[in-house]
Amino acid sequence: MYVISPERVKNKSVMGEMESIRAFLNQKNIAVAGVSRKKSKFGNAIFKELSNKGYKLYPINPHMQEFEGKKCYHDVQSLPDEVTGIVINTKDEISRKLIADAGEKGIKHIWLQQGSLSKESLRESWILNDAIISGHCILMFADPHGIHGFHRWLKKSFGKFPN
Structure with missing residues (x-):
């Protein structure tokens, strides 16, 4: 589970892991990279669950025009300026570009x-x-229910839940 680089820790005070998670969850406009035409893909589950929680979401997939009735953005640069967070659920080489573009x-x-x-x-x-x-499923933190609520309980029970 990684939240911040060791180099940055030396240079300034930083938020703790749980504070960073809360800060992310406090964002209202979030992009979700990794939505797919394949219904079983986890990016789709993330999008649907966060949408049900009231977040304003912006799907990213360069091969789709629309997802769940919303305009699908082809890349980070085309997102509206109001987007302040991004969930990335893609392969390594795609994720690296998304992170750089988000920066x-x-x-x-x-x-x-x-x-x-x-x-x-x-x-x-x-x-x-x-x-x-990194290292945590967002669905265990966004008011989890069902299997994600159970996984959250397990992590807490075994001392693996962030402080």
Whole structure:
């Protein structure tokens, strides 16, 4: 579970892991990269669940015009300026570009779903962004119910839940 780079820790005070998570969840306009035409893809589940929680979402997929009745953006640069957070649920090489583009766009709140970035790429990405949340499923923190609520309870029970 990574939230901030060791280099940045030396240079300034930083938020704790749970504070970073709360800061991300306090964003109202969030892009979701990794939505797909394939209904079983986890990016779709993230989009639907966060939409049900009241977030204003902006799907990103360069091969789609629309997702769940919303305009689908082809890249980070085409997102409206009101977007302040991004959930990334893509393969490593795509995730790296999304992180760099988010940095250029001024999007500071980045949540990487598990498997979206290798450790090497994550280290490189810390140079571009102050806080990147990684190693946690966003659905365990966004008012979880069902299986995600159960997973949250398990993490808390075994001391694996962030402080």
